[in-house]
Amino acid sequence: GAMSVDSITDLSDNTSKLLEALQLSHPHELDPRRSLGKKKTLSLNPITWQVPRIVDRCCRHIEAHGLQTVGIFRVGSSKRRVQQLRDEFDRGQDVLLDEHQSVHDVAALLKEFLRDMPDPLIPRELYTAFLSTASMEGPGQLDTLQLLLFLLPPCHSDTLHRLLRFLSEVARHAESSWGPDGREIPGNKMTISNLATIFGPNILQKEKPGEKDAGAVSFEDSAAIILVLQRLIEHSQALFMVSPERQRDVLRRLFQTDPDVIDHLLRRK
Numbered sequence: 001g002a003m004s005v006d007s008i009t010d011l012s013d014n015t016s017k018l019l020e021a022l023q024l025s026h027p028h029e030l031d032p033r034r035s036l037g038k039k040k041t042l043s044l045n046p047i048t049w050q051v052p053r054i055v056d057r058c059c060r061h062i063e064a065h066g067l068q069t070v071g072i073f074r075v076g077s078s079k080r081r082v083q084q085l086r087d088e089f090d091r092g093q094d095v096l097l098d099e100h101q102s103v104h105d106v107a108a109l110l111k112e113f114l115r116d117m118p119d120p121l122i123p124r125e126l127y128t129a130f131l132s133t134a135s136m137e138g139p140g141q142l143d144t145l146q147l148l149l150f151l152l153p154p155c156h157s158d159t160l161h162r163l164l165r166f167l168s169e170v171a172r173h174a175e176s177s178w179g180p181d182g183r184e185i186p187g188n189k190m191t192i193s194n195l196a197t198i199f200g201p202n203i204l205q206k207e208k209p210g211e212k213d214a215g216a217v218s219f220e221d222s223a224a225i226i227l228v229l230q231r232l233i234e235h236s237q238a239l240f241m242v243s244p245e246r247q248r249d250v251l252r253r254l255f256q257t258d259p260d261v262i263d264h265l266l267r268r269k
Helices: 013-022 053-065 079-090 103-116 124-135 138-150 154-172 192-203 219-234 244-257 259-268
Strands: none
Touching: 053 103, 053 154, 079 103, 103 192, 124 138, 124 219, 138 219, 154 192, 154 219, 192 219, 244 259
């Protein structure tokens, strides 16, 4: 599911089928009852929310059933059950994650998916640029991170946005709280720092898994990866918000180059 898409109007039928398997399009376009005889272009474009189903469903499951689970993402899981879930998603099955699924299995599945993407969520060519922001401070750091996020392909940007929103929600439940009935609600102990330590190496990768020196990350890089992901989680809402001024600049440019897009946006609004 690590394929990034801008337009697939010129792709071959085989590639289109691959995109369907990756489930990055509208659900109705994945309906197996569609007429196989008709050649229809999938409506993937930067306006469509492009998040692999496996990521969204894992996040939804943990948000519904695992926010109070102590040590989530750190406690061990069943390798057999995780592999079974992974195989079902790989086969394109409509996998149902309900309250009967182990939260730790789903958490492990999400980590594995992000770790094993052919191109990580933050593409390798931007690895050094993102890490360079670790030495910055204040508004300049956030401005630079936002400009770098604008460079991500649509699929990567949408998926990272969904993941950061999810991690922020997990961190909000890190500390114990008290319910209206006076009972203590245990925290999951997963602070932003803990989450950044676990997910950082899966999202920011210098080398491909399995390549020589893939696991040899310097101490400085490791510290920078954690700090950068901390900032992304802490400011996820603001970083993905485009200012009115910048939006107007983009719309002016689009009006000159792609007036049909402007028309589509206005009709949606």
